[in-house]
Amino acid sequence: MFHNNQSDITTEQITDKLNRPLRDLRVSVTDRCNFRCVYCMPKSVFNRDYKFLAKKELLSFEEIVRVVKTAASFGVSKIRLTGGEPLVRNDLEQLIEWICGVDGITDVSLTTNATLLTRQRAESLKQAGLQRLNVSLDAIDDKTFKAVNDVGVGVQSVLDGIENASSAGFESIKVNMVVKKGLNDHSILPMAEFFHGTGQILRFIEFMDVGNSNAWDLSHVVTSREIADLIHARMPIEPVEANYKGEVAKRWHYKDGGGEIGIITSVSEPFCGDCSRARLSATGSIYTCLFASSGHDLRAILRSGDDEALMQSMRKLWQAREDRYSETRTQVHVIKPKVEMSFIGG
Numbered sequence: 001m002f003h004n005n006q007s008d009i010t011t012e013q014i015t016d017k018l019n020r021p022l023r024d025l026r027v028s029v030t031d032r033c034n035f036r037c038v039y040c041m042p043k044s045v046f047n048r049d050y051k052f053l054a055k056k057e058l059l060s061f062e063e064i065v066r067v068v069k070t071a072a073s074f075g076v077s078k079i080r081l082t083g084g085e086p087l088v089r090n091d092l093e094q095l096i097e098w099i100c101g102v103d104g105i106t107d108v109s110l111t112t113n114a115t116l117l118t119r120q121r122a123e124s125l126k127q128a129g130l131q132r133l134n135v136s137l138d139a140i141d142d143k144t145f146k147a148v149n150d151v152g153v154g155v156q157s158v159l160d161g162i163e164n165a166s167s168a169g170f171e172s173i174k175v176n177m178v179v180k181k182g183l184n185d186h187s188i189l190p191m192a193e194f195f196h197g198t199g200q201i202l203r204f205i206e207f208m209d210v211g212n213s214n215a216w217d218l219s220h221v222v223t224s225r226e227i228a229d230l231i232h233a234r235m236p237i238e239p240v241e242a243n244y245k246g247e248v249a250k251r252w253h254y255k256d257g258g259g260e261i262g263i264i265t266s267v268s269e270p271f272c273g274d275c276s277r278a279r280l281s282a283t284g285s286i287y288t289c290l291f292a293s294s295g296h297d298l299r300a301i302l303r304s305g306d307d308e309a310l311m312q313s314m315r316k317l318w319q320a321r322e323d324r325y326s327e328t329r330t331q332v333h334v335i336k337p338k339v340e341m342s343f344i345g346g
């Protein structure tokens, strides 16, 4: 047991088999999305015949908060809401307000494609207590962006969302760009140039082999080294220290004072050793790794109303955890089906 000064609660610290604590919980609130990004929810799979979850299968906000409380009692302080597209779920503000009220939770953030982020929505999210926003944007020209989202949405609608968030008082909004060779790698420099000097931190994410629908291949990955070299040749950058242990993005500063970029090196330099994240699916399954093939179903326990059993279950599954997929991906010879990114939200 240790005392968590920030929140004044007593927490039971649990560690997994590789001695990693549980610190961070990502909560997917829906499997639906208004985009069909070709690397995440390709139309060939996520079309009219695809069976999205029925409302009754989704965890209610009350149930999500009970999982958050349990996680907080094990030392989780950070919650990230994700999807699918989290803003398609009505009344998300209510959930945020409740999560912010949980003892021990000090950081609540949201990952979104920002197309539903009107000024009013941004303000109500801020008012509910949301602290940080990550906006996904994979190109700065319409042609490429439309080829990625595959639903004909232009870049301006995302930029408007970012602007609305900024006017509502969200500081240091992070913009995430997944880089897939042949799809949007020609957008690396234009994106860097666009966000240089804006105060918004652009983060490049190496394309990952999550899920089974995106036909991933190592040859589609542009490595962190390649991205950094490309940017450095145009706008010199230098590495900076991580903000905290376990930070997933490698940080770089522009030497001319134009701000910061980050590169998430999930493929070329995996960071499993510091991975303290669990993921909760919209149906109430906990995944202890982004690349897991199955989750641990908590919904039945949640619906039985037994919070002691919920604690025991979460403790047990974290203590049994030995995932380190990214460090072993090249040695994995038996290909198992993996959970889809749109189901657990990245």
Ligand code: SAM
Residues within 6 Å of the ligand: 033, 039, 040, 082, 083, 084, 085, 086, 111, 112, 113, 134, 135, 136, 176, 177, 178, 205, 206, 207, 208, 209, 210, 214, 341, 342, 345, 346
């Ligand atoms: N819909 C929201 C959005 O796009 O921000 C939240 C959910 S989305 C699954 C979360 C993040 O995962 C997005 O930034 C997306 O680009 C990223 N992502 C999806 N598939 C990916 C893949 N195969 N490799 C790397 N990142 C991926």
Ligand code: SF4
Residues within 6 Å of the ligand: 033, 034, 035, 036, 037, 040, 041, 083, 084, 085, 113, 136, 342
């Ligand atoms: Fe939707 Fe986000 Fe997946 Fe794109 S990356 S399809 S916006 S869930």
Ligand code: SF4
Residues within 6 Å of the ligand: 270, 271, 272, 273, 275, 277, 288, 289, 290, 291, 323, 324, 325, 326, 327
């Ligand atoms: Fe964590 Fe799994 Fe990603 Fe490794 S591969 S960093 S264990 S989620």
